[in-house]
Amino acid sequence: MNYFPDEVLEHVFDFLTSHRDRNAVSLVCKSWFKVEKWSRHRVFVGNCYAISPERLIARFPRVRALTLKGKPHFADFNLVPHDWGGFVYPWIEAMAKSNIGLEELRLKRMVVSNEGLELLARSFVNFKSLVLISCEGFTTDGLAAVAANCRFLRELDLQENEVEDRKGQWLSCFPDSCTSLVSLNFACLKGEVNLTALERLVARCPNLKSLRLNRAVPLDALQRILMLAPQLEDLGTGSYVHDPDTETYNKLISTFQKCRSIRSMSGFLEVSPLCLPAIYPICSNLTSLNLSYAPGIHGDELIKLIHHCRKLQRLWILDCIGDKGLGVVASTCKELQELRVFPSDPFGVGNAAVTEKGLVAISFGCPKLHSLLYFCQQVTNAALITVAKNCPNFTRFRLCILDATKADPVTMQPLDEGFGAIVQSCKDLRRLSLSGLLTDRVFLYIGMYAEQLEMLSIAFAGDSDKGMLYVLNGCKKLRKLEIRDSPFGNEALLTDVGKYETMRSLWMSSCEVTLGGCKVLAEKMPRINVEIINEYDQMEFGFDDRQKVDKMFLYRTLVGPRKDAPHFVWTL
Amino acid sequence: MGGGAATPHSSSSSSSSSSSSSSSIDSISNNHPSLSSASSSISLPRNTKRSGLSTDLRLGPSISTAHIHNCSSSAPSPRDQRVDWPPIKPLLRSTLTGKADNQRQATNLFVKVYMEGISIGRKLDLFAHSGYDGLVTTLSHMFKTTIFCSDPHVGGADHSGNYHILTYEDKEGDWMMVGDVPWEMFLTTVKRLKITRADRC
Numbered sequence: 001m002n003y004f005p006d007e008v009l010e011h012v013f014d015f016l017t018s019h020r021d022r023n024a025v026s027l028v029c030k031s032w033f034k035v036e037k038w039s040r041h042r043v044f045v046g047n048c049y050a051i052s053p054e055r056l057i058a059r060f061p062r063v064r065a066l067t068l069k070g071k072p073h074f075a076d077f078n079l080v081p082h083d084w085g086g087f088v089y090p091w092i093e094a095m096a097k098s099n100i101g102l103e104e105l106r107l108k109r110m111v112v113s114n115e116g117l118e119l120l121a122r123s124f125v126n127f128k129s130l131v132l133i134s135c136e137g138f139t140t141d142g143l144a145a146v147a148a149n150c151r152f153l154r155e156l157d158l159q160e161n162e163v164e165d166r167k168g169q170w171l172s173c174f175p176d177s178c179t180s181l182v183s184l185n186f187a188c189l190k191g192e193v194n195l196t197a198l199e200r201l202v203a204r205c206p207n208l209k210s211l212r213l214n215r216a217v218p219l220d221a222l223q224r225i226l227m228l229a230p231q232l233e234d235l236g237t238g239s240y241v242h243d244p245d246t247e248t249y250n251k252l253i254s255t256f257q258k259c260r261s262i263r264s265m266s267g268f269l270e271v272s273p274l275c276l277p278a279i280y281p282i283c284s285n286l287t288s289l290n291l292s293y294a295p296g297i298h299g300d301e302l303i304k305l306i307h308h309c310r311k312l313q314r315l316w317i318l319d320c321i322g323d324k325g326l327g328v329v330a331s332t333c334k335e336l337q338e339l340r341v342f343p344s345d346p347f348g349v350g351n352a353a354v355t356e357k358g359l360v361a362i363s364f365g366c367p368k369l370h371s372l373l374y375f376c377q378q379v380t381n382a383a384l385i386t387v388a389k390n391c392p393n394f395t396r397f398r399l400c401i402l403d404a405t406k407a408d409p410v411t412m413q414p415l416d417e418g419f420g421a422i423v424q425s426c427k428d429l430r431r432l433s434l435s436g437l438l439t440d441r442v443f444l445y446i447g448m449y450a451e452q453l454e455m456l457s458i459a460f461a462g463d464s465d466k467g468m469l470y471v472l473n474g475c476k477k478l479r480k481l482e483i484r485d486s487p488f489g490n491e492a493l494l495t496d497v498g499k500y501e502t503m504r505s506l507w508m509s510s511c512e513v514t515l516g517g518c519k520v521l522a523e524k525m526p527r528i529n530v531e532i533i534n535e536y537d538q539m540e541f542g543f544d545d546r547q548k549v550d551k552m553f554l555y556r557t558l559v560g561p562r563k564d565a566p567h568f569v570w571t572l
Numbered sequence: 573m574g575g576g577a578a579t580p581h582s583s584s585s586s587s588s589s590s591s592s593s594s595s596s597i598d599s600i601s602n603n604h605p606s607l608s609s610a611s612s613s614i615s616l617p618r619n620t621k622r623s624g625l626s627t628d629l630r631l632g633p634s635i636s637t638a639h640i641h642n643c644s645s646s647a648p649s650p651r652d653q654r655v656d657w658p659p660i661k662p663l664l665r666s667t668l669t670g671k672a673d674n675q676r677q678a679t680n681l682f683v684k685v686y687m688e689g690i691s692i693g694r695k696l697d698l699f700a701h702s703g704y705d706g707l708v709t710t711l712s713h714m715f716k717t718t719i720f721c722s723d724p725h726v727g728g729a730d731h732s733g734n735y736h737i738l739t740y741e742d743k744e745g746d747w748m749m750v751g752d753v754p755w756e757m758f759l760t761t762v763k764r765l766k767i768t769r770a771d772r773c
Contacts, residue, residue: 076659076661076662077655077656077657077659077660077661078655078656078662079656134661160661160663160664162662162663188663243753243757245753269667272754272756272757274754292664293664293667295667295668318668342660342664343658343660343668344668345668346658346660346665346668346669375658375660400658400659402658403647403648404647404648404657405647459657459659460647460648485647
């Protein structure tokens, strides 16, 4: 067994890219553990409170690329108070102190401060890649520090963050010597940018492949930038507004014709629909199109555009495309693998929305579809059964009916059978979100059939504790369970407490669990943090065990209760 | 756009639209621990079942000290202006509702209108019209004449003699005939209007 020198083992382990494989390898024997430990460069931490920075560094001293996730998923929907936690500063500080050669940092739903960004920029000489997704807490001053100090920066990718824009000159802070950028995404920033600095930056970065602009970059600047970077593969336009009857627009048309490498487009944050034809030549090469932030493109124009996109694999779109438009997608985009349809009118009465008809059309037309997020007016069991039959390959299936407890409008029945068909047919289903009128029955089906399910989101569903128990007992691979406004209580919570150590986390809000139930759980499971989040009634914490808990978030951890919890979070 | 109208599914939702549009940008400087700044200063009865709608004051007869749990009556339906449903990210929510808000709360765009030969002008709110058709109709009534613009589908029947052409001054100071560019684009460049005699054009 020990005939192989460590270098050979390490070389073999290099071929293992999945974290799970490397974790498994560490368990084989002590020498494999040691070799793997010292050669692990990429580490994924799904819950930043499951482990501490110090222990991470001790376990993987050669970490170069770190992914951290903070707040629970429901924080995306305003269910978690802003100060709940997920601070990245302690991680940056610990790695700086231990001279970790950090090169890549990828954060999701974390609180990032300017001080953290400044420390990051100063401490890691070889830092190459910063990806922030749904983060908050920093301003463009922090970005300026990264731009100014990270001499070999390749990637600065800001996705849907809440950034206070100081309207400063952060783009100008990239020194003239910075020529290494491969990816720059600042679409979520709201303020002005120095267009000259941007154009000069693009001009001196010949390896730039991905560029996503914000609203402040007008169309004429886009044209000049594209002339400087015809090698772009991924483009996010800023403001796409112009009079089509001008020389600028004509220049743009010919510029787009030169950009033969663009495979992915997004943006159109403001749009003059008459200018859309300029991108038709690019559409025929597109594999990915994200128009979910483009409410200015109406259904008819969307349909015209889609006609040109025969190679699309990923499409994110607003529901103003309508069922008819989805029919066009179904007949045009035969390579489609991922579809997301967002609600263009979140509070509307449903003039511009899609129904099950669009989804059924897609299921007939797009056999390769495996990932779906679909906001719609209504859905029928029959439609879901048809979709299940046509698309047995779903790995992610998220359906959100805008009227959260709406029944099948034709039969007036709950949607149990429809979702049941989905889980029964899609044997590789890993992620599922339910909505509509649902009883315990759908959970029986999920427990029975969803063997690969890792993440389940439940809202306004179920009748009794049995529902949740079906899921906890049946889904052996379940890692994340998030439930809101459903009648699951202490019995469901406490029947199998050992289950929670096999999962990353459980969120329950506006359910039936009581303070007493949570206390029992916390006492039985010392390696689970049970957090009660109580924004109101803070004075009356803990006086009555029969009191229902508004929000509970529990997660397994190796480091006990966290020390940075705000006053409204109580770890039992 | 649906206002906070009471529906059978929820008691009156008093969440103001400001809470949804302020959620993403202003929250950085918002020191309040709770996102729903509207209701966090109100102490709710301890045992009230809250539906997860953080700004729902539930000002109906259903408030009592008993445990209230009635999921289906608090489930969101269309027209509820909630910040936690439908489940979309804050940035998308503010983008979409921002556009809706802009349409609802569109400010006025009053421009001066002069008719050639008449020294006293009028003022007209362009935002009160949805297109050239409405604009020409209004002006025709205002100035009691037949008005044409360059859009052939707009304008009255051909009267011999007394008719006028509608022109406008754009941001660059040039006088152009109304009707050549799309209405939305026209609104962004128009500074004022002039109704000129047809024989001048």
